[in-house]
Amino acid sequence: MNARVKHVELHADDDGLAPGEVMLKLDNVSLSFGGVKAISDISFDIRKGEIRAIIGPNGAGKTSMLNVINGFYHPQQGVITFRGKARSRMQPYEAAASGIARTFQNVALFKGMSTLDNIMSGRTLKMHKNFFWQVLNVGPARDEEIEHRLKVEEIIDFLEIQHIRKTPVGKLPYGLQKRVELGRALAMEPDLLLLDEPMAGMNLEEKEDMSRFILDVNNQMGTTIALIEHDMGVVMDISDRVVVLDYGRKIGDGTPDEVKNNQDVIDAYLGVSH
Amino acid sequence: MEATGVTAGGKPVTFPQYLLLNAKRFATRPAMRIKDYGIWQTWSWSEQRDEIRDLALGLQAMGLEEGDRIAIVGSNRPRLYWAFCAAQSLKAIPVPVYADSVADEIAYVLNHAGVRFAIVQDQEQVDKLQSVAEDIPGLTDIIYDEPRGLRDYDHTHLHDFATIQEKGRQASASNKALVTDWEERIRASDGSEISAILYTSGTTGRSKGVMLTAAASVKAAEDTAKFDHMTENDEVLAYLPLAWVGDHYLNYAQGYAVGLCMSCPESPETVSQNLREIGPTFYFAPPRVFEGLLTSVMIRMEDASRIKKWLFDHYLAVAKKHGERILEGRPVPLSARISYWLGDKLIYGPLRNVLGFTRIRTAYTAGEAIGPDLFSFFRSLGINLKQLYGQTEAFLYVTAQKDGDVRPDTVGPAAPDVEIRIAENGEVQFRSPGMFTGYYGDEEKTKETMTPDGWVMTGDAGIFDAEGHLKIIDRAKDVGKLTTGALYAPKYIENKLKFFPNIKEAVAFGNGRDFVAVFLNIDLTAVGNWAERNNISYGSYQELAGLPQIYEMMAAHVDQVNRDLAAEPMMAGAQIKRFLVLHKELEADDGELTRTQKVRRGFIAERFEPLIEALYNGSTEQFIETDMTFEDGRKGVIRATVKVADAKTHPAVETLPEAAE
Numbered sequence: 001m002n003a004r005v006k007h008v009e010l011h012a013d014d015d016g017l018a019p020g021e022v023m024l025k026l027d028n029v030s031l032s033f034g035g036v037k038a039i040s041d042i043s044f045d046i047r048k049g050e051i052r053a054i055i056g057p058n059g060a061g062k063t064s065m066l067n068v069i070n071g072f073y074h075p076q077q078g079v080i081t082f083r084g085k086a087r088s089r090m091q092p093y094e095a096a097a098s099g100i101a102r103t104f105q106n107v108a109l110f111k112g113m114s115t116l117d118n119i120m121s122g123r124t125l126k127m128h129k130n131f132f133w134q135v136l137n138v139g140p141a142r143d144e145e146i147e148h149r150l151k152v153e154e155i156i157d158f159l160e161i162q163h164i165r166k167t168p169v170g171k172l173p174y175g176l177q178k179r180v181e182l183g184r185a186l187a188m189e190p191d192l193l194l195l196d197e198p199m200a201g202m203n204l205e206e207k208e209d210m211s212r213f214i215l216d217v218n219n220q221m222g223t224t225i226a227l228i229e230h231d232m233g234v235v236m237d238i239s240d241r242v243v244v245l246d247y248g249r250k251i252g253d254g255t256p257d258e259v260k261n262n263q264d265v266i267d268a269y270l271g272v273s274h
Numbered sequence: 275m276e277a278t279g280v281t282a283g284g285k286p287v288t289f290p291q292y293l294l295l296n297a298k299r300f301a302t303r304p305a306m307r308i309k310d311y312g313i314w315q316t317w318s319w320s321e322q323r324d325e326i327r328d329l330a331l332g333l334q335a336m337g338l339e340e341g342d343r344i345a346i347v348g349s350n351r352p353r354l355y356w357a358f359c360a361a362q363s364l365k366a367i368p369v370p371v372y373a374d375s376v377a378d379e380i381a382y383v384l385n386h387a388g389v390r391f392a393i394v395q396d397q398e399q400v401d402k403l404q405s406v407a408e409d410i411p412g413l414t415d416i417i418y419d420e421p422r423g424l425r426d427y428d429h430t431h432l433h434d435f436a437t438i439q440e441k442g443r444q445a446s447a448s449n450k451a452l453v454t455d456w457e458e459r460i461r462a463s464d465g466s467e468i469s470a471i472l473y474t475s476g477t478t479g480r481s482k483g484v485m486l487t488a489a490a491s492v493k494a495a496e497d498t499a500k501f502d503h504m505t506e507n508d509e510v511l512a513y514l515p516l517a518w519v520g521d522h523y524l525n526y527a528q529g530y531a532v533g534l535c536m537s538c539p540e541s542p543e544t545v546s547q548n549l550r551e552i553g554p555t556f557y558f559a560p561p562r563v564f565e566g567l568l569t570s571v572m573i574r575m576e577d578a579s580r581i582k583k584w585l586f587d588h589y590l591a592v593a594k595k596h597g598e599r600i601l602e603g604r605p606v607p608l609s610a611r612i613s614y615w616l617g618d619k620l621i622y623g624p625l626r627n628v629l630g631f632t633r634i635r636t637a638y639t640a641g642e643a644i645g646p647d648l649f650s651f652f653r654s655l656g657i658n659l660k661q662l663y664g665q666t667e668a669f670l671y672v673t674a675q676k677d678g679d680v681r682p683d684t685v686g687p688a689a690p691d692v693e694i695r696i697a698e699n700g701e702v703q704f705r706s707p708g709m710f711t712g713y714y715g716d717e718e719k720t721k722e723t724m725t726p727d728g729w730v731m732t733g734d735a736g737i738f739d740a741e742g743h744l745k746i747i748d749r750a751k752d753v754g755k756l757t758t759g760a761l762y763a764p765k766y767i768e769n770k771l772k773f774f775p776n777i778k779e780a781v782a783f784g785n786g787r788d789f790v791a792v793f794l795n796i797d798l799t800a801v802g803n804w805a806e807r808n809n810i811s812y813g814s815y816q817e818l819a820g821l822p823q824i825y826e827m828m829a830a831h832v833d834q835v836n837r838d839l840a841a842e843p844m845m846a847g848a849q850i851k852r853f854l855v856l857h858k859e860l861e862a863d864d865g866e867l868t869r870t871q872k873v874r875r876g877f878i879a880e881r882f883e884p885l886i887e888a889l890y891n892g893s894t895e896q897f898i899e900t901d902m903t904f905e906d907g908r909k910g911v912i913r914a915t916v917k918v919a920d921a922k923t924h925p926a927v928e929t930l931p932e933a934a935e
């Protein structure tokens with residue numbers, strides 16, 4: 001880092017909430033597909049500035065939970081309150097516009113595009129000049145592009161992926177693709193970042209790197225993070241609070257230590273003898 | 275030494291004096307670049323002077339005084355290079371430390387050098403230093419370049435580089451005299467102060483602090499820069515470890531002496547891309563880097579279309595035949611010239627471009643013997659690759675090859691103003707302008723290394739050939755004898771093995787034993803690619819290394835080496851009788867290699883003792899358990915049953931048989 005380039009600060013928008021205030025609240029939310037109850041009667045909240053983990057055995061309803069939060073699924077019952085306002089039926093892009101970004105369990109990048117372009121695509125919602133201006137690539141449109149590129153470069157620097165800036169992401173190893181995907185989500189400068197198994201399929205070193213990045217995002221950009229993760233070591237290390245799901249029900253909620261000593265959680269993970 | 279300086283009208287004798295001179299004579303010319311946020315940022319010499327001055331005055335305000343040692347830890351970053359000059363301008367002594375050293379190694383060096391301040395690159399280094407802070411009682415303050423992740427650290431004794439510079443800027447703004455005082459102090463120096471303490475990589479035991487004086491360092495740099503006709507128009511890419519004498523000499527010292535432009539890569543992973551973008555005119559790389567380049571070129575050509583492959587092979591053969599002669603300006607038939615010209619347009623030019631070698635005027639390699647084929651490959655492409663032989667104690671150059679008088683098996687004649695003699699035991703000794711004044715805080719070691727009449731003992735065994743070119747055989751103390759009485763030079767054998775692309779590392783044993791036996795490390799890139807092409811699947815290095823096909827391949831290589839050895843009367847008695855392929859790669863983190871990637875034979879012998887026994891007691895396999903350190907610092911154990919194979923030896927050949935015509 002040096003003083004030559006204007007240092008651009010990436011940070012979550014100021015939404016008037018103080019750290020620790022409830023940002024997102026779910027009250028008695030239920031979701032079913034036909035006869036299958038994916039989520040039944042779940043309530044919990046996410047506070048500004050925290051790292052909130054959602055854990056649970058396979059099929060517990062974790063990903064459904066994220067999909068509900070970012071408006072991809074619409075719960076049949078219950079109320080979701082985001083920044084103090086009860087949310088009506090919303091589309092994913094509306095969620096994105098309101099400051100919620102996410103990554104996916106299976107990497108969902110544009111495989112043929114470069115790392116740079118993929119992350120740049122995360123800035124789409126922040127572009128104000130219309131298509132024709134951008135095609136002309138002059139004046140204000142050009143300035144805007146430069147401004148966005150600077151933010152994207154900041155992210156590339158942050159995630160230490162300078163060496164793959166121009167590489168098509170399809171060619172990259174899985175661990176790096178995950179990092180690019182995180183980069184794209186960060187490009188939105190979200191208030192709430194949803195990470196669906198950010199460390200699945202990674203080796204120990206990659207997991208450590210990713211943990212570091214998640215902590216840094218939370219710490220430096222002030223982004224609130226909700227993550228689903230299977231690696232208990234990672235979850236217990238980096239999260240502030242953990243909610244545990246099993247068969248669509250909430251069976252535990254609290255700090256990592258509380259959750260670790262919760263008998264229901266232990267039973268769900270280790271099984272109970274009958 | 276007489277007092278000279280910029281104002282005195284004489285030649286500069288310190289690097290800060292050169293800084294002032296360059297800021298005047300090359301004020302607007304580029305001095306330093308780094309790629310940041312995807313864009314190359316440039317500082318001119320006058321801007322560089324200002325950056326260094328701000329830092330120096332900031333350090334002065336912090337209380338840095340003449341003679342204080344200041345550690346510099348990190349990769350190649352402009353600010354760390356400025357730290358060298360800023361410290362030197364106050365007559366403080368910079369002590370660079372290898373950035374990938376583990377905390378204990380750093381603690382040893384910092385404590386030994388008695389540093390007061392440390393300027394480090396980032397959070398990683400800050401964490402390392404803080405973890406061993408108790409072992410370095412002298413260290414009071416740490417200054418970091420990159421603030422990332424350090425926001426919540428306690429900043430009582432931790433400072434951002436930018437705030438130190440700001441402090442210097444404010445001090446000089448409120449008191450203009452500070453600036454003139456600073457320049458006056460620089461000009462007043464007679465160059466007799468210690469300019470830097472460079473710690474050796476520690477091939478044998480703990481590293482030693484080599485003290486170099488300013489005037490000697492400057493003189494050495496001027497000599498070699500003139501030798502290679504370097505000017506302010508030259509460009510270099512600084513990518514080698516900052517703490518290594520080669521980087522400090524070739525980039526910093528020569529850079530200041532001629533006023534060239536130094537570029538720093540964006541990150542260690544982007545070096546090859548940055549090389550292409552910058553297109554340096556002067557380049558240094560150890561043989562293993564050239565080896566890696568050749569391997570990657572060859573591997574990529576395997577996947578090329580047939581036409582391209584044919585063109586490549588055809589014109590490479592042309593280059594092999596005539597390329598070096600053309601480079602050296604020796605007579606070549608016209609038809610060959612035309613063919614080479616075509617090849618240059620079609621293959622060599624584009625290839626040089628891909629490697630980032632388009633503008634190279636001078637390239638050097640040193641540190642290890644380079645394979646003749648490898649060496650010729652790059653030269654035949656029109657790259658003026660040469661060899662030098664150097665030492666930290668000499669501030670690099672002892673010998674260097676002249677343009678047009680280059681060969682693969684020697685390291686050239688003595689460099690300008692260097693005297694060399696061979697002692698009775700075969701050891702190379704030298705006196706040179708850049709010669710060190712002693713090891714810091716270690717009179718004993720200094721006496722062991724310097725002869726009473728002022729020559730430095732290199733510890734390398736060498737011979738002069740008929741034209742006065744020096745040939746290094748091995749470390750003097752490693753040259754031994756077998757029980758048969760045959761001369762045994764382990765490195766000579768290891769190097770012959772390592773010239774095969776499939777062999778990454780070799781360790782030979784034999785001193786005081788009945789015959790020579792070797793450990794081999796396969797090269798995972800080359801052999802892995804071979805395995806892929808031959809549909810051989812493997813899960814790990816360990817598994818691949820143990821495959822019978824690999825043993826067959828290695829046996830063929832060992833056999834070839836034995837044939838070569840048989841052809842040399844001196845070496846014929848030391849052919850390889852048995853070998854094995856190690857179950858793990860040799861790593862610096864496990865102490866098996868030095869930080870400059872040289873094998874530590876004694877340590878390896880101790881660590882793999884059961885395997886050595888197996889080599890000499892005739893068994894065909896041996897179980898071994900080895901501790902190892904993972905990249906994250908955790909320790910683990912690796913278990914394996916390693917096979918031992920026999921090799922064919924050949925009768926000594928007195929003279930090479932003539933090819934039957």
